[in-house]
Structures are given as structure tokens and as C-alpha cells.
Amino acid sequence: MNAIQLNGTARTEKGKKAAASLRSAGMVPCNLYGSKENKSFSLSNAEVRHLIYTPDFQIADINLDGSTHRAIVKEIQMDPVTDEVTHLDFLAIENGKSITVQLPVRIIGGSPKGVRDGGKLQQKVRKLKVKTIPERLVPALELNLEHLELGKTFRVSDINIEGIEVMHAASIPVASVFVPRVVKEEPKAAAASAAAPAAAAKK
Known part of the structure; x- marks a missing residue:
């Protein structure tokens, strides 16, 4: 760096x-x-x-x-x-001596799979405290979330950067792809539309 x-x-x-x-x-x-x-x-x-x-x-x-x-x-x-x-x-x-710093979190790569499937990406944290040595310091924690699916969450435990230890609980969410209400309601609306003609035919 x-x-x-x-x-x-x-x-x-x-x-x-x-x-x-x-x-x-x-x-x-x-x-x-x-x-x-x-x-x-x-x-x-x-x-x-x-x-x-x-x-x-x-x-x-x-x-x-x-x-x-x-x-x-x-x-x-x-x-x-x-x-x-x-x-x-x-x-x-000094090189070789551990330090603890706050590093920004940056999402890189293309759109997550879940976003391509209609979801919304929500980044939940902007900085994380890490422990490392000066030789391993980076300008930001760059996370590629292209694989993240709809309804899934990327957590601290999923971060794997050589020489950097994240000083937070493993379960803390970093980013997630949530299902927007409109996406949730579309299947219900489709089911209701399909049920309407069937109900009318029975009358």
C-alpha cells in the first residue's frame, strides 16, 4: 500500500x-x-x-x-x-507490529445474482475494525458479492482477506439482497388473477 x-x-x-x-x-x-x-x-x-x-x-x-x-x-x-x-x-x-484500524467497506464486481433476479442490495456497514500489520494494510475491504442470491446475507464470517482479522462478531451482517415488496406481491397477484376466472366458472 x-x-x-x-x-x-x-x-x-x-x-x-x-x-x-x-x-x-x-x-x-x-x-x-x-x-x-x-x-x-x-x-x-x-x-x-x-x-x-x-x-x-x-x-x-x-x-x-x-x-x-x-x-x-x-x-x-x-x-x-x-x-x-x-x-x-x-x-x-512499524512493519511486523500489529495495529488496529477502521477500514472502509467497498463492494466491487458486477451486480449480485439476487439483484439481477429482482432484489435490492443493502449495505449494512460502511466501516469495519480490523487487526493487521502495516505490510497487509489496504485502502479498503473490497468485497465481491456477485454470487449473493436473493434473500441471502453476506456476514463478517464470509470475509476472507489474507493477513487481515476482522474484529467483529462473525454473525454481523455486512450486506444483503432483500426481496422488495413488489416482487413478493407479484406471485400473490398472479394467483389471485388465476383464481378469479375459476371462481366465476363455478357460479
Whole structure:
């Protein structure tokens, strides 16, 4: 999985006043945890938007003080009025060391069989918590449901992606193809139509 490149600027001053000054200058205060020592730095608003506003999960390579730190976003703080990102916390990651993250769920492939037979696909979850190592991270959990039949459900237990453990109960439904009311009622209507002439003939 490729990493997005970020150019951080070390922060020497801390506190609310210093953070407010950074935000006024179009920068976002950030912290990096989990490395040999915690680091405080800032990123431009443009880089933060590129990192955050995407449907995919992303890894970041943060270039700071001549070194590169591979990390993931751990926490995002946003302004409740403007929805602007006001602070980011990153967690440093290392190959071979397990991490737990939320990955988006993406349905791929053609229409499920049940949809082709008149059903409707309903995706019940948009993200799932998984445990893996950085080398196995993917932008999204891509699930091919072309085989899913009418009235059937795809559950957590059906997910099989090498190196990724889904941290939810196996029975949790991820997506299903349900039978619309109109499809259910068509056989009843047909039966009623067929029964009407027979009833009339008996009179």
C-alpha cells in the first residue's frame, strides 16, 4: 500500500495561543505518538485535506527534521461550526507490529445474482475494525458479492482477506439482497388473477 507524502514543520511553541496562531496561518497543529519520542509539528491545510477527505484509508510518510516517519491518523479534531480540521494525532507504525484500524467497506464486481433476479442490495456497514500489520494494510475491504442470491446475507464470517482479522462478531451482517415488496406481491397477484376466472366458472 502506497503512502501519502507529508511535509511537517516542527513546533517549538505549544499551548492554545500558539495553536491558534498556526491555524490563522493556514496550518494544522499535529502530534506524532508511538515513535522513539513524541513529536509536535504542523501541516498545511492543503496537505491535511488531501489526507483526510478521501474514501480510502491512507498511510502517511511524514517528513520531519530530515527524517521520515510512517504513521496513520489516530484522532481528528474538528471545529464544530466550520468543520475545519483543528488538530491531528498520528500513530507511528512499524512493519511486523500489529495495529488496529477502521477500514472502509467497498463492494466491487458486477451486480449480485439476487439483484439481477429482482432484489435490492443493502449495505449494512460502511466501516469495519480490523487487526493487521502495516505490510497487509489496504485502502479498503473490497468485497465481491456477485454470487449473493436473493434473500441471502453476506456476514463478517464470509470475509476472507489474507493477513487481515476482522474484529467483529462473525454473525454481523455486512450486506444483503432483500426481496422488495413488489416482487413478493407479484406471485400473490398472479394467483389471485388465476383464481378469479375459476371462481366465476363455478357460479
